[in-house]
Amino acid sequence: MPAIEAHHLYKVFGRKAHDGVKRLEAGADTDELKRAGLTPAVIDASFTVEEGEIFVVMGLSGSGKSTLIRMINGLHPPTAGHVELHGENITAATGKDLRRLRRERISMVFQHFALFPHRSVIDNAAYGLETQGVAKEERRRRAHEALELCGLTGWDDHLPSELSGGMQQRVGLARALAADTDILLMDEAFSALDPLIRRDMQDQLIELQQKLGKTILFITHDLNEAMRIGDRIAMMRNGRIVQVGTAEEILTDPANDYVAQFVADVDRTRVLTASSVMEPPVAVLGAEQGPRAAHKLMREHQVSALFVTARDRTLQGYVSENEVSMRLEQKNLDGLLRPVPDFASVSPDTSLADLFGPAAETPAIAVVDDAGRLSGVIPRVTLLSALSTQTDAEMEAAVLGTSTSASDTDETKEAVRG
Amino acid sequence: MAEGAVPLTIVPPLPIGELFETGFDWFKDTFDAFFDGVGDFLDATIDGFAGLLQTPDPLVLAVVLALLAWLVRDWKLAGGSLVGMVVIIGMGMWEPAMETLALVVIATLFALLVGVPLGIWAARSAVVSRVLRPVMDFMQTMPGFVWLVPVVILFSIGVAGAMIATVIFALPPAVRLTELGIRQVDSEVVEAGQAFGAGPRQILKDIQLPLAMPTVMAGVNQVIMLALSMAVIAGLVGGGGLGNEVVSAISTLDLALGFDAGISVVILAIFLDRLTGSIGSRRPGHGRLRELRQRFTRTPATSPA
Numbered sequence: 001m002p003a004i005e006a007h008h009l010y011k012v013f014g015r016k017a018h019d020g021v022k023r024l025e026a027g028a029d030t031d032e033l034k035r036a037g038l039t040p041a042v043i044d045a046s047f048t049v050e051e052g053e054i055f056v057v058m059g060l061s062g063s064g065k066s067t068l069i070r071m072i073n074g075l076h077p078p079t080a081g082h083v084e085l086h087g088e089n090i091t092a093a094t095g096k097d098l099r100r101l102r103r104e105r106i107s108m109v110f111q112h113f114a115l116f117p118h119r120s121v122i123d124n125a126a127y128g129l130e131t132q133g134v135a136k137e138e139r140r141r142r143a144h145e146a147l148e149l150c151g152l153t154g155w156d157d158h159l160p161s162e163l164s165g166g167m168q169q170r171v172g173l174a175r176a177l178a179a180d181t182d183i184l185l186m187d188e189a190f191s192a193l194d195p196l197i198r199r200d201m202q203d204q205l206i207e208l209q210q211k212l213g214k215t216i217l218f219i220t221h222d223l224n225e226a227m228r229i230g231d232r233i234a235m236m237r238n239g240r241i242v243q244v245g246t247a248e249e250i251l252t253d254p255a256n257d258y259v260a261q262f263v264a265d266v267d268r269t270r271v272l273t274a275s276s277v278m279e280p281p282v283a284v285l286g287a288e289q290g291p292r293a294a295h296k297l298m299r300e301h302q303v304s305a306l307f308v309t310a311r312d313r314t315l316q317g318y319v320s321e322n323e324v325s326m327r328l329e330q331k332n333l334d335g336l337l338r339p340v341p342d343f344a345s346v347s348p349d350t351s352l353a354d355l356f357g358p359a360a361e362t363p364a365i366a367v368v369d370d371a372g373r374l375s376g377v378i379p380r381v382t383l384l385s386a387l388s389t390q391t392d393a394e395m396e397a398a399v400l401g402t403s404t405s406a407s408d409t410d411e412t413k414e415a416v417r418g
Numbered sequence: 419m420a421e422g423a424v425p426l427t428i429v430p431p432l433p434i435g436e437l438f439e440t441g442f443d444w445f446k447d448t449f450d451a452f453f454d455g456v457g458d459f460l461d462a463t464i465d466g467f468a469g470l471l472q473t474p475d476p477l478v479l480a481v482v483l484a485l486l487a488w489l490v491r492d493w494k495l496a497g498g499s500l501v502g503m504v505v506i507i508g509m510g511m512w513e514p515a516m517e518t519l520a521l522v523v524i525a526t527l528f529a530l531l532v533g534v535p536l537g538i539w540a541a542r543s544a545v546v547s548r549v550l551r552p553v554m555d556f557m558q559t560m561p562g563f564v565w566l567v568p569v570v571i572l573f574s575i576g577v578a579g580a581m582i583a584t585v586i587f588a589l590p591p592a593v594r595l596t597e598l599g600i601r602q603v604d605s606e607v608v609e610a611g612q613a614f615g616a617g618p619r620q621i622l623k624d625i626q627l628p629l630a631m632p633t634v635m636a637g638v639n640q641v642i643m644l645a646l647s648m649a650v651i652a653g654l655v656g657g658g659g660l661g662n663e664v665v666s667a668i669s670t671l672d673l674a675l676g677f678d679a680g681i682s683v684v685i686l687a688i689f690l691d692r693l694t695g696s697i698g699s700r701r702p703g704h705g706r707l708r709e710l711r712q713r714f715t716r717t718p719a720t721s722p723a
Contacts, residue, residue: 075609103615114610118628128614179614 001087003183003215004049004072009081011067011239014038021080030238041067043239045081051182054209054216058226059236065219068236069187072217073106074098085183103132107176111188113168115160115175122147122156124171128179139178146178147171151204166197173205177212186218190225202229223262227251227271235259248276268387274355275348277386278367278376284309287316290331291324298324307366308337313373315340315366340366348375352386359383446572453572460524460578468520468659476512480504483689491696498692502685511682517659518649519686521577525584525645530638533589537596537637538622547597554590562587562648566655580649580657588644595637599630639694646687660686 012020020038042064049055070076082091129139150170227247243255254260283301304321317337345366367376480503488496540547565583573579611621653661667676
């Protein structure tokens with residue numbers, strides 16, 4: 001069962017908000033509602049977050065993401081639609097039930113930390129346990145653990161105002177973790193921190209998530225942050241979710257121009273991985289084949305070297321044109337097969353940023369999965385073209401515009417490949 | 419009709435005051451017994467408290483008050499208070515001053531007892547806030563003397579009426595600043611309380627009121643100041659204390675008496691203002707009271723609650 005399910009959530013501000021929802025459902029747009037004095041903040045938002053997933057909602061200010069996250073734990077009641085946490089409908093819950101759900105299921109980290117300035121750090125961290133009715137000694141012990149987990153020791157008895165911004169947000173995070181709910185809502189949790197500390201916190205969050213397996217719904221306006229920490233990302237614009245997908249899906253296949261424009265500035269080398277740019281291994285030699293077959297394959301593909309795989313597609317090594325052409329009479333590859341150097345074979349999850357070093361040393365990088373099978377090849381040219389922010393279609397158009405250079409490009413590509 | 423000025427007849431006469439009087443008379447007739455009871459109770463309370471203040475030797479009480487000043491603030495205020503109190507004693511104003519102090523303290527307590535809950539209510543409900551605002555304006559801007567009239571009708575001349583008039587006059591800041599203090603609390607912090615499953619009462623007790631405290635205390639300070647000024651005016655209707663001295667100074671044109679009473683009021687005002695002002699402005703965890711408590715209970719210095 002998914003941890004969070006949002007079903008057709010609407011939030012419209014203004015009088016007769018329900019009419020607004022009906023009109024939106026009938027196809028009215030935002031401007032039409034605004035003329036009627038209604039402000040739609042969230043329009044027909046549906047998504048599911050699986051257990052243990054980091055799901056990021058990404059949008060600029062005013063896109064409705066803060067309203068959206070507050071509907072998940074019922075701080076804002078939706079105008080229409082409902083939210084289920086582990087199958088329990090939190091939208092229908094009121095009073096005691098709602099408070100019980102919040103205590104047991106879901107905690108929250110706030111943009112401006114929202115610490116209690118009159119309570120010490122440890123009493124802040126223990127707040128969730130306090131509302132759960134945990135005894136004092138016990139909750140101080142657990143709060144202390146949570147603070148340590150967040151890298152904050154020795155500050156228990158200080159007031160929040162004595163801490164730096166980054167440390168304050170660690171307290172905010174510890175408060176949410178100490179409550180020991182399986183869902184964590186993070187509302188622009190790192191946006192108020194300066195960039196270096198933000199990076200730090202992002203890394204720490206990913207680490208914590210791997211250790212604790214929490215389900216995290218993270219809100220941000222920073223695309224790089226979204227791409228760094230999100231298993232999946234929902235792109236929001238003007239109250240609507242316009243695309244949901246992994247960072248790579250959004251980068252390589254944006255749903256519309258808005259998303260495409262948005263992702264244009266992303267540092268693609270950190271988001272894209274070897275598996276998203278690699279090409280299918282076509283020019284590959286079977287280990288049982290001989291030098292003649294190798295020579296023919298090299299001529300066909302105009303390359304100067306070939307990867308060699310066994311029948312189960314595990315990578316055995318490579319052969320080079322020079323050596324092959326000297327021993328064409330040989331029946332097998334004895335003495336020709338060279339091992340692929342470590343740097344030239346990478347895993348599918350390696351980020352592009354880490355491919356440039358190897359690419360400088362070898363014309364093609366082998367992408368090998370956990371079982372040692374060759375799953376793809378990344379020629380140097382492919383790596384470079386992946387960096388271009390233009391979509392493939394734009395590239396094609398540019399290339400087709402001058403037909404001669406088009407064939408040039410292909411040739412260069414082929415020449416380097418292998 | 420040709421001779422003389424034509425009277426301006428466009429605006430019909432509005433007997434608002436008379437209407438009010440009619441309503442008020444009915445009110446008085448209906449609840450007369452009730453107000454008699456309330457009046458007796460208030461008389462007894464204030465007289466009792468004033469008697470308590472007058473029981474010990476004036477100098478002893480002056481030292482006690484100075485000690486109080488030291489507890490909530492520092493030795494400077496303590497010294498100043500002691501000097502001020504001695505001056506009052508020297509002018510022969512100690513007894514009326516203590517009567518006034520009793521009236522002010524009791525009136526302040528009543529005003530807070532009514533005003534703070536009203537302020538909390540107004541902070542949580544926009545409707546209540548909108549209803550209360552003009553009522554507060556009315557209570558605060560109506561000249562203090564005017565309140566004396568209905569009060570005397572209800573309670574007749576005496577301390578009880580003086581106190582009710584004082585409460586009415588001093589109440590608005592308690593309501594207003596409590597509401598303001600609670601509304602000023604960062605909404606994200608309140609949301610944090612909600613997000614962790616706290617109920618409205620817990621949020622009020624653990625988050626809103628503690629964070630609103632400096633503003634509420636500023637309101638308390640204002641209430642005391644207004645109560646003091648009204649308590650003197652209430653001398654006109656038998657409020658007793660320094661007000662009485664002022665009234666008799668006016669009626670006998672006794673400048674010396676007027677000055678003595680006036681200076682006593684000023685000394686009381688400064689004492690009360692500094693005392694309550696320092697309670698409101700101080701950060702939690704740095705009070706002398708806390709120091710003492712910790713010294714006596716021998717608990718290790720833990721975090722402020």
